Amino acid sequence: MIRLEQVSRTFQGRRGTVEALRGIDLDVREGEFVAIVGRSGCGKSTLLRIVAGLLEPSAGRVMVDGTPVTRPRRDIAMVFQRPALLPWRSVLDNVLLPVEMFGWKRSAHRDRAIALLEMVGLGGFEKRLPHELSGGMQQRVSLCRSLIGQPRVMLMDEPFSALDALTREELSGELQRIHMELEATTLFVTHSIDEAVLLADRVVVLSPRPGRIQRVVDVNIPRPRTLGRNEHQEEVARCSAELHELLMAKAAVPVPTDVT
Ligand SMILES: Nc1ncnc2c1ncn2[C@@H]1O[C@H](COP(=O)(O)OP(=O)(O)OP(=O)(O)O)[C@@H](O)[C@H]1O
Numbered sequence: 633m634i635r636l637e638q639v640s641r642t643f644q645g646r647r648g649t650v651e652a653l654r655g656i657d658l659d660v661r662e663g664e665f666v667a668i669v670g671r672s673g674c675g676k677s678t679l680l681r682i683v684a685g686l687l688e689p690s691a692g693r694v695m696v697d698g699t700p701v702t703r704p705r706r707d708i709a710m711v712f713q714r715p716a717l718l719p720w721r722s723v724l725d726n727v728l729l730p731v732e733m734f735g736w737k738r739s740a741h742r743d744r745a746i747a748l749l750e751m752v753g754l755g756g757f758e759k760r761l762p763h764e765l766s767g768g769m770q771q772r773v774s775l776c777r778s779l780i781g782q783p784r785v786m787l788m789d790e791p792f793s794a795l796d797a798l799t800r801e802e803l804s805g806e807l808q809r810i811h812m813e814l815e816a817t818t819l820f821v822t823h824s825i826d827e828a829v830l831l832a833d834r835v836v837v838l839s840p841r842p843g844r845i846q847r848v849v850d851v852n853i854p855r856p857r858t859l860g861r862n863e864h865q866e867e868v869a870r871c872s873a874e875l876h877e878l879l880m881a882k883a884a885v886p887v888p889t890d891v892t
């Protein structure tokens with residue numbers, strides 16, 4: 633469904649060239665949920681923006697559903713860290729924004745928008761304005777907005793990282809349910825190992841400077857998964873430990889021994 637072939641990206645900065653990504657090869661199956669983890673600055677957002685068609689790779693190419701991605705597409709939706717709702721529009725009108733932008737028929741999508749809001753626990757909030765909602769509720773609205781066009785591909789860049797821990801856990805549970813129901817192919821960037829192990833079929837670990845695929849960890853745990861007590865805790869612990877080791881290995885800074 634999503635295929636990255638030798639994707640590289642460099643940026644020209646004032647202090648010279650930054651090699652953000654080098655030689656990324658990745659195949660994501662239809663309906664698969666792939667998490668991307670890695671230290672700050674290792675190129676996760678750059679990778680997502682390239683798949684979204686918001687940024688061109690310096691080399692290599694990205695195919696979605698057999699066609700190269702060269703610009704943003706209607707079948708690819710992106711969710712960012714902050715909800716970015718339009719403050720003067722109601723919850724419902726925010727969810728329907730893509731419908732207007734793409735010139736679809738509003739009446740044809742209204743019921744679906746209401747059903748999506750219902751699904752994320754925001755039934756009855758259609759007429760509210762964003763500032764009347766909590767951060768978690770706003771991010772739910774933004775999730776509905778990304779789902780309104782029934783995207784086949786969902787790209788999510790740390791969508792829950794601005795939320796408190798419990799809201800975050802609640803929303804990742806909701807995302808799991810949505811994914812099980814709608815089966816959109818998903819690339820999900822996160823700093824949270826728990827979130828990655830809860831949600832993903834595979835976790836891609838990127839190493840920094842240049843950003844390369846260090847390892848791909850399979851998560852073979854049946855869904856629905858939970859962060860609470862469950863019969864697969866051994867496998868959860870194994871995956872989490874492996875990811876911890878991979879991520880922390882890069883943090884080891886050699887301690888100078890001959891300093892006096
Ligand atoms: N527009 C840009 N111009 C110059 N350099 C950039 C640009 N965008 C990203 N970079 C550089 O590319 C590298 C990767 O950045 P990116 O934002 O993809 O990292 P990230 O993994 O998403 O980090 P974080 O976890 O902090 O969000 C960084 O070194 C960053 O400084």
Ligand SMILES: [Mg+2]
Pocket residue numbers: 676677678789
């Ligand atoms: Mg980022």
